[in-house]
Structure formats: structure tokens, C-alpha cells
Amino acid sequence: MIKKSFWGFKKTDLKYDLDPPSFRDVSPPREATVFLKRPNKITGEKLFQVGNQVKTGQKLSSSSDSSEYVICPVAGKISDIFSYSDAYGRHYDGIKIESGGKDDWDDQLKGKVTLEAAIDFLEFAPGKFSFRKFKDAPNKIDTIIINGLDADLGITVNQGILKTKSSGIKKGIDLLKKITGVNNVIIVVPEILQGEVKSTGLSVKILPASFPNALPAMIIKNVLDKDLPAGKNPEDIGVTLISAESVAAIAFAFDGGKIPVTKALSVIQKDGTTSNVTARIGTPIGDILSFCNVSVGENDRIIMGGSMMGTATYSKDLPIEPDTDAITVQSEADSAIVSDYPCINCGECVRICPAKIQVNLLGKYAEFGLYEDTERCDIYSCIECSLCAYVCTAKRPLMQYIKLAKYELAIIKNSEAVDE
Amino acid sequence: MNNSKKLIVSHAPHWHNGSSISAKNINIIFATFPALLIGLSYYGIPAVGVIALSIGCAMIAELLMNLAMKREISISDGSAALSGLLLGMLLPASAPWWLVVIGSFLVIVIGKQIFGGIGSNPLNPTLIGYAILMISWKGLLDYNEALLDYDLGFIMSYPLATLKHFGVSAITKYDMINLFMGKQSGGIGTTCGLGLLIGGFYLLLRGFIRWEISLSFLVGVYVSAFLFNISNPEGYASPLFHLLTGNIMLGAFFLATDDTTSPVNFIPMLIFGLGCGIMTVLIRNLGVYYDGVVFAILLMNITNPLLDKIYPKAIGKVVENA
Numbered sequence: 158m159i160k161k162s163f164w165g166f167k168k169t170d171l172k173y174d175l176d177p178p179s180f181r182d183v184s185p186p187r188e189a190t191v192f193l194k195r196p197n198k199i200t201g202e203k204l205f206q207v208g209n210q211v212k213t214g215q216k217l218s219s220s221s222d223s224s225e226y227v228i229c230p231v232a233g234k235i236s237d238i239f240s241y242s243d244a245y246g247r248h249y250d251g252i253k254i255e256s257g258g259k260d261d262w263d264d265q266l267k268g269k270v271t272l273e274a275a276i277d278f279l280e281f282a283p284g285k286f287s288f289r290k291f292k293d294a295p296n297k298i299d300t301i302i303i304n305g306l307d308a309d310l311g312i313t314v315n316q317g318i319l320k321t322k323s324s325g326i327k328k329g330i331d332l333l334k335k336i337t338g339v340n341n342v343i344i345v346v347p348e349i350l351q352g353e354v355k356s357t358g359l360s361v362k363i364l365p366a367s368f369p370n371a372l373p374a375m376i377i378k379n380v381l382d383k384d385l386p387a388g389k390n391p392e393d394i395g396v397t398l399i400s401a402e403s404v405a406a407i408a409f410a411f412d413g414g415k416i417p418v419t420k421a422l423s424v425i426q427k428d429g430t431t432s433n434v435t436a437r438i439g440t441p442i443g444d445i446l447s448f449c450n451v452s453v454g455e456n457d458r459i460i461m462g463g464s465m466m467g468t469a470t471y472s473k474d475l476p477i478e479p480d481t482d483a484i485t486v487q488s489e490a491d492s493a494i495v496s497d498y499p500c501i502n503c504g505e506c507v508r509i510c511p512a513k514i515q516v517n518l519l520g521k522y523a524e525f526g527l528y529e530d531t532e533r534c535d536i537y538s539c540i541e542c543s544l545c546a547y548v549c550t551a552k553r554p555l556m557q558y559i560k561l562a563k564y565e566l567a568i569i570k571n572s573e574a575v576d577e
Numbered sequence: 578m579n580n581s582k583k584l585i586v587s588h589a590p591h592w593h594n595g596s597s598i599s600a601k602n603i604n605i606i607f608a609t610f611p612a613l614l615i616g617l618s619y620y621g622i623p624a625v626g627v628i629a630l631s632i633g634c635a636m637i638a639e640l641l642m643n644l645a646m647k648r649e650i651s652i653s654d655g656s657a658a659l660s661g662l663l664l665g666m667l668l669p670a671s672a673p674w675w676l677v678v679i680g681s682f683l684v685i686v687i688g689k690q691i692f693g694g695i696g697s698n699p700l701n702p703t704l705i706g707y708a709i710l711m712i713s714w715k716g717l718l719d720y721n722e723a724l725l726d727y728d729l730g731f732i733m734s735y736p737l738a739t740l741k742h743f744g745v746s747a748i749t750k751y752d753m754i755n756l757f758m759g760k761q762s763g764g765i766g767t768t769c770g771l772g773l774l775i776g777g778f779y780l781l782l783r784g785f786i787r788w789e790i791s792l793s794f795l796v797g798v799y800v801s802a803f804l805f806n807i808s809n810p811e812g813y814a815s816p817l818f819h820l821l822t823g824n825i826m827l828g829a830f831f832l833a834t835d836d837t838t839s840p841v842n843f844i845p846m847l848i849f850g851l852g853c854g855i856m857t858v859l860i861r862n863l864g865v866y867y868d869g870v871v872f873a874i875l876l877m878n879i880t881n882p883l884l885d886k887i888y889p890k891a892i893g894k895v896v897e898n899a
């Protein structure tokens with residue numbers, strides 16, 4: 158973990174890793190697991206059950222009416238269906254697929270190069286980019302920003318893709334322009350990758366290579382010189398961000414007619430060394446860790462994502478998902494522990510907050526349940542970068558407070574809406 | 578899943594920069610040493626007694642209040658020790674033991690714990706304790722009276738008292754270098770400008786205190802004293818004399834910079850520091866007290882929540898036009 162420098166008057170500067178190791182392939186798992194979002198009401202007939210044979214790249218959805226689907230990452234037999242809730246309480250059907258050992262590709266995508274095809278088949282592709290927004294967003298999307306950096310520290314997936322798949326990126330960009338009809342495409346990269354993306358012919362913007370500049374709101378601020386209005390998505394102002402990996406996946410899909418099922422990810426070990434791998438979506442974390450020779454001990458943390466923004470998970474048996482950019486393993490000694498100390502008003506959080514929020518007040522309001530007051534403290538401007546909690550002298554659980562307040566505010570808003 | 582190792586799950590961030598309240602307080606205590614040791618070397622055992630007693634009593638008071646209020650024991654965070662130490666540094670070496678005990682309890686109980694403990698006190702606890710003592714036992718805290726028995730080889734009359742009673746012409750006997758080196762009477766740890774400057778710089782560089790407050794405090798003193806001085810050189814002392822005497826150095830680096838009672842945003846910090854400096858000089862030049870640092874900082878502490886209302890617009894904040 159990166160500590161405060163001894164001469165603490167210097168501003169904390171958490172640099173992104175700019176040296177992607179080359180990708181190594183993890184062989185497809187014996188059993189892959191995918192999580193299908195469970196609809197609120199089940200209508201229509203159930204479309205799959207335990208024992209069904211599936212192909213690689215086959216689409217599974219709960220019912221004929223549902224637009225949610227998952228893609229089978231391996232060919233074989235559905236061996237189990239179980240219910241699963243993630244860290245935020247969303248419910249899923251976990252689907253286990255026992256691999257038959259050989260890939261048998263589904264070819265439904267063949268020959269189709271349209272936005273509809275992308276919506277129908279590529280929403281579960283690596284990067285989990287949602288194509289639906291080109292149809293559903295309230296404002297027409299007129300700008301696409303391709304992100305050549307990864308949001309969190311230590312992850313080098315997109316950089317690695319830019320280096321190794323430049324032709325795929327180029328093709329992907331053309332396809333993306335073609336299916337969406339959006340011509341204003343910008344690519345953002347760290348300075349040292351400027352050369353790699355010249356050939357795309359796009360307008361290239363340089364991002365400062367330190368956290369949290371690769372977060373959507375920061376990219377929009379840096380690149381478009383616009384503030385993302387508080388509480389809004391980039392799509393609300395007609396902008397969407399897509400990762401370099403998703404762009405390469407588009408090329409793979411439409412070029413070969415196969416739905417991509419392989420995810421690139423960084424594995425960050427306890428000592429901070431990174432290896433990059435590619436693995437089938439649905440591969441258990443444990444398989445990937447043993448491929449990289451990472452051992453996990455008692456009281457360690459396994460984090461899906463990076464150390465600043467990732468989600469800690471409780472089991473090595475859980476699979477990687479289409480948006481798992483990294484697995485970070487941390488020892489107990491390196492991991493942050495929160496305390497219930499009161500805020501001492503040191504202001505470290507306020508001075509580091511990239512959204513310029515008065516986090517000290519926000520934290521206190523949320524701590525004492527004054528959720529409506531957190532709105533006055535600009536809670537909706539928060540980009541959830543976690544820097545405030547990273548620097549808090551009193552080690553306050555500021556992110557937990559912020560998430561809690563947002564959640565409670567949503568409930569308050571909902572009940573007000575019902576009352577009216 | 579059951580036989581595997583237990584993992585720790587928590588919300589992001591999974592890193593912390595390693596700072597802590599106790600490390601901060603220990604460093605601030607450490608930074609008082611240069612000035613404190615000079616003071617102790619001048620006044621000897623009685624001064625050691627005052628400092629030890631003030632730290633000890635402050636910690637005991639904190640412990641008793643923790644127990645009485647059924648709260649977590651918080652003496653290990655070092656903030657009680659620091660508040661006690663700073664009180665001790667303000668007191669003259671001759672302060673009787675009961676005064677130190679009462680002062681330390683006032684610091685912790687009235688200054689801090691009745692408001693809810695660390696982080697909740699609106700005013701600097703040390704200064705609350707000191708101000709109550711100053712009002713209640715004026716004579717015991719008058720450095721001229723208190724240090725009557727000492728002869729340390731430099732001018733033993735308190736420079737600010739001399740200034741107040743005998744005017745600018747009387748202070749020509751003080752040599753600026755001597756003042757800066759701590760050769761003046763005053764509180765145990767307040768006299769050695771050099772030592773406090775070294776400690777203050779250490780804290781600034783380590784990022785434990787904010788330069789905005791310290792610098793603007795000193796600038797505030799200098800500029801306002803300068804203006805008084807050029808308007809009437811016979812009536813008001815030079816800015817340098819003001820900077821080097823009384824509690825200004827301690828105030829600028831150790832008292833005004835207290836986290837809980839100072840603002841966190843850039844412009845408010847500057848206003849806060851300037852305000853402390855200007856108020857100090859106003860009290861010194863126009864008020865009845867010799868030194869204004871204590872009341873100036875307490876006064877600015879009151880304005881702190883208001884000052885911090887001046888903050889930059891959050892990113893993407895939608896300004897509602899009615």
C-alpha cells in the first residue's frame with residue numbers, strides 16, 4: 158500500500174501503473190459460473206434448466222420477455238442454478254456450466270453488424286459496455302470517449318490491449334462508428350501510449366497518469382472541459398465512455414462472428430507485482446490465482462478490482478465477471494481498517510477531494526443520520542473515488558457513510574414520489 | 578467453500594495512507610521539544626514539574642471523563658497529553674502545583690469533554706483552560722510577578738509588560754537576537770522563537786499543520802504592527818518586537834493550527850490566520866492585556882464554522898436560480 162510520504166506537505170499523488178506486462182492465457186475452467194440478473198417478476202416460460210446443453214457464446218435469459226441475458230463462456234451442460242446476492246443486495250441466478258472440454262461456438266451473431274445485434278449479443282462482452290444507451294438515453298449520444306487507462310491503481314488491462322491489439326482497436330472503432338452513427342470519437346491515453354494510438358486517426362487526448370483521472374467525471378472534465386452535472390451520468394450530457402477492451406471486443410465479435418467470452422485482467426499480488434492474464438468469463442478466482450502462483454492466507458483480502466475502488470469478496474470460488482478488470486490480493490497488514498473515531502476536522506479529505514466536496518461535514522451529517530443535509534454538502538457530486546477515506550487521519554469509514562447516505566436519500570425520494 | 582481460509586471483506590478503499598491521530602499528536606509533541614528544552618534548561622526542576630504535572634493531569638482528567646461518560650478510553654491518541662503540554666508551556670515556571678492541576682482539568686473538562694470529546698470542541702481546549710486561569714488568578718500568571726525570584730542573566734522583566742507600562746522607549750533595552758534565542762521571560766515554552774520556528778517548520782514540512790494558517794498569522798501580526806508603528810513610531814513597537822515576544826510563535830505554529838478549531842479550506846485558513854494576527858496586535862496595542870494571542874485565537878475559533886462556509890463550488894454542482 159502506498160503510504161503518505163514522509164514530507165507530508167506534498168500533495169498525495171497516486172500514479173497509475175504504466176507498464177503493462179504481456180497477457181498470458183488461463184485455460185478454460187472445468188466449471189464456469191455466470192450471474193444472470195433476476196427479474197422482479199418472472200413472466201413467460203423459463204428458458205433453461207439444469208441439464209441443458211449449451212454452446213460457447215450461447216445467450217441465456219430467464220424468459221422470452223426479459224431483456225437481461227448472459228452469455229455462456231464455455232460449451233457444456235448446465236450443472237446447477239442457485240440464487241446469489243452481490244455486495245449491494247442485488248439478486249441474481251447463478252448458473253454453473255460444466256465444460257465439455259471443447260468449444261462448440263454458437264453462431265447466431267454471424268453476418269449481423271447492427272446496433273440491434275450488439276444490444277442482443279454483446280452486452281455481456283468483456284468490459285460490459287451497454288449498447289442499449291444509444292437507443293434509450295434521454296439525450297442523443299453524440300460523443301464517444303475511448304478510455305485507454307483503467308480507473309483504479311495497478312490495473313493495466315486497457316493499456317495492454319492498446320499495445321497488443323492496435324488493429325483490433327482500429328477495426329472496433331470503425332464498427333462502433335458504423336453501428337451507432339456517432340462520428341465524434343475521442344481516445345484518451347496516458348502520454349507514453351500516444352504513439353500506439355496515432356494510427357487510429359482519432360483525436361487523441363492525454364490524461365494525467367495519476368488517480369483518479371481515469372474516472373468518467375474526471376475524463377469529461379479533462380477532455381471536454383465540462384463538468385458532469387452532479388448526480389448525472391455521462392449519457393445525460395450526450396457522452397459515453399467505453400474501454401479500449403470493449404472496443405477490441407466489438408471487432409472480435411463482428412469480424413469473426415463469435416461472441417467474445419474472454420476477459421483480460423490484471424492480477425495484483427500482495428507485494429504489488431502485477432501479471433496480466435486472459436481468462437474465460439466465469440472462471441473461478443481461485444483458478445486464476447493458482448495460475449499466477451498467488452497464495453492467499455487467513456485474513457487476507459481478495460478484491461475484485463483495484464485497491465481504491467474494488468469490491469472485497471469472500472470466496473475464491475466466485476467467478477470473474479465481464480467487468481472484473483483485476484483481482485487484487487492484499488495481506489491483512491496492508492489493508493485499511495476503519496475506526497469509529499469522530500472527525501477531528503483536519504480537512505485532509507476536503508483538500509484531496511477531486512470533486513471539491515466538504516467531506517468533513519458530509520461525513521458528520523451521514524454519521525448522525527441527517528441524510529437530507531448531505532444533499533447540501535454536494536453528495537451527488539461525489540465520484541466515489543475513495544480518496545477521502547484513504548487520507549482520513551481519524552480513519553473514518555467515509556465511503557460507507559457516503560454510500561449509506563445515497564441509499565437512504567434514494568429511499569426518501571421514492572417515498573416522497575409515492576406520497577405525491 | 579467452507580474449508581477455505583477466511584477472508585476479510587470491507588468496502589473500498591482497501592488502502593489507507595497510514596496517517597493517524599496518535600502519530601500526528603506525537604509528532605506535534607516532539608516538535609515542541611526545541612523550545613521546551615530551552616525553557617526547561619533556564620528554569621530547571623520547577624519547570625519540569627509544571628510540564629510533567631500538566632501532561633499527567635490532562636491525561637488523568639481525560640481518563641476520568643472517559644469513564645464518567647462511559648466512552649472508549651481515548652488517552653492513547655495523544656491529544657490530551659498535547660493539550661496539557663501546551664498549557665504547561667504557556668505557564669510560568671513558578672506556577673503552583675494546584676494551579677497546574679486546576680488548569681489541566683479545565684483544559685480537558687471545560688475545553689474539550691463537555692462538548693463531546695475530541696473533534697467536538699468549538700474552542701481550543703488549551704486556551705480555554707489558560708484563559709480561565711488568567712482571569713481568575715491574574716497575579717500568578719503575571720510573568721513579572723511570577724518570575725521575580727529568577728535571575729537568569731538576561732532582562733527578567735516581561736517585554737510586553739514593559740511595553741505596556743513604560744512605552745516604546747523602554748523596550749530599546751531588549752536585543753532582538755536575545756529575544757529570538759529565548760533570552761526573555763515568559764511561559765516555559767513560549768520564549769524561544771528559534772526553537773518554536775524549528776518545531777513549526779518540522780510540522781509544516783511533515784504536513785501535520787498547514788502553512789496557510791501559520792504564515793497568515795505571522796503576516797497578520799507583522800502587517801498590522803507595521804501599520805501601527807509607521808503611524809506613530811513613538812507610541813507603538815516595531816513589528817519585529819511583536820513577532821518575537823509573548824505567545825505569537827507558539828500561537829502561530831501550535832495553537833492556531835489545532836485541527837478541530839481551525840478552518841479547512843484555503844481562503845478561510847488565510848482569513849483565520851490573518852484575523853488571529855491582527856486581533857493579537859489590536860489587543861496588545863489598544864487593549865488592557867499585555868498579550869493578545871490567547872483571546873485572538875479564541876475569538877477566531879468562534880468564527881471558524883462561519884469562515885468555512887467559504888468553499889469552492891463542488892464539481893457539477895447545479896446552482897439553482899430561484
Ligand code: SF4
Pocket residue numbers: 509510511512513514516538539540541542543544545546
Ligand atoms: S469519494 Fe470522497 S474524495 Fe472522492 S469524490 Fe467522493 S467525497 Fe470526494
Ligand code: SF4
Pocket residue numbers: 499500501502503504505506507516517520545548549550551552553555
Ligand atoms: S480527513 Fe477524516 S478526520 Fe480529517 S476532516 Fe476529513 S473526515 Fe474529518
